[in-house]
Amino acid sequence: MDYAGLPGRSEATLVSQDRKLALLRGVPLFQGLDTAQVHRLAELAADVHAVDGQVLMRLGEIGDEFFVVISGHVVIEREGQRLARLGPGDFLGEIALIDGRPRTATATADGEADLVVLDHRNFDALLDEFPGIGRQVARTLVDRIRRTATVPQFGIFAQGTNAHAFCEWDLRPGVDLLQAASVLGRLRGPSVSAGGVNLVLAFGADLWRALAPGDVPAGIGPFQPIGRLGGHHAPATQHDLWLWINGSSQDVVFEHARAAAAAIETVAQLSNEQVAFVHRDSRDLTGFLDGTANPTLLEAPMAALVPDGQPGAGGSHVLAMRWVHDLDAFDALSVSEQERVIGRTKAESVELEGEAKPATAHIARVEIEDETGVELPIYRRSVPYGTVAEHGLYFVAFSADRARFETMLGRMFGTDRDGQRDRLTDFSRPVSGAYYYAPPLNLLADLPVSAILERNVALTT
DSSP, X not given: OOOTTSTTOOOOOOOOHHHHHHHHHTSGGGTTOOHHHHHHHHHHOEEEEEOTTOEEXXXXXXXXXXXXXXXXXXXXXXXXXXXXXEOTTOEEOHHHHHHOOBOSSEEEESSSEEEEEEEHHHHHHHHHHOHHHHHHHHHHHHHHHHHHSOOOOGGGGOBSOXXXXXXXXXXXXXXXXXXXXXXXXXOOOOSOOBSXXXXXXXXXXXXXXXXXXXXXXXXXXXXXOEEOTTSSEEOOOOOSEEEEEEESSHHHHHHHHHHHHHHHTTTEEEEEEEEEEOOTTTBOTTSSBSSTTXXXXXXXXHHHSOOTTSTTTTOEEEEEEEEEEOHHXXXXXXXXXHHHHXXXXXXXXXXXXXXXXXXXXXXXXXXXXXXXXXXXXXXXXXXXXXXXXXXXXXXXXXXXXXXXXXXXXXXXXXXXXXOOBOGGXXXXXXXXXXXXXXXXXXXXXXXXXXXXXXXXXXXXX
């Protein structure tokens, strides 16, 4: 096999036979081979040395090689998004060899790398002679498909649900993580997003990091108090687990909440629960429409879900806060004064413009932008709650990037650069605040496996 002329690849190195055999024996994929079989593999495979930045395979091109990384690293990308960084023992290129279609991604050496490579004919010979390798390739391929085909929790985007329940738990002291993973991995709602009952399960940073250390999204961490003590501020009330159940009627939501709580109670203690409801035509108790500027259902996944190619892809960062309204004080304002507090008209929810919308208006403080002026969307799912004695808004929001929440809260509580504060905080105060991560369904299903792998790593280190 002559690989010297292939684009982006250096000439095959003249690695000594002994070193080549030693490298092959160190690859997990080949560890079941005996000495004679390793020698046969060395005959089939060519060794290749790639320098930093060299392309091993390119998206859309017809592929004829299967690679195994011996040393160094290879980055896998698709349309500008990094999908993986492979290291010694990992392999790539098998999909195009199996289905005969163009490459599904681009692979580039990340620093210098040594690889062994088999063309289509020798790859087939390898699988024929060593069936165990074929089974391992198949298992790895299935795992990659499961991890790239992310399915978000449907309840995040559920519509037409009028009844809501929110519960938070703290893990029981000394609980076995494998037991917790087994229990929590089974809490997956039905595959619908309208009308029925939907569950959204989310994890505090410490618990998720312990259960699935390989799938921790960037920026994950516990909620920190914000604002000024003695003044307007948001307290931190972080817990380990958060469950949102929404459905068409309160009795059905209650039954599902009890069933979920009974399962979770074996590994965690209930710390807080809140029942909530949809008020009139999706209005806050102040009388203003809530979520007017929310992304559309088609746009919502882009706003709410961690992008493909990033750790935790398909999951969502969650901000949960319970706000208590002072409706007597708010209702004492004239309608025009209320509209200046919110930044919209009360009846039709039309955004105020120019000087009519103060810089301290609620919507002026919660709309955030990046450094180029492009708006950074957040997908809000807030609902009212309450009794005659205490009532307000259970604020729930989902984001692809947790930093958006921190920017928004900084603008609301006066810690942003301009020092301005959201006027609405004069009439509503948060009494809880927590960050969670809502993983996609495929990661929830893999929780027991992830916990077993983590335990095995801990036992061997």
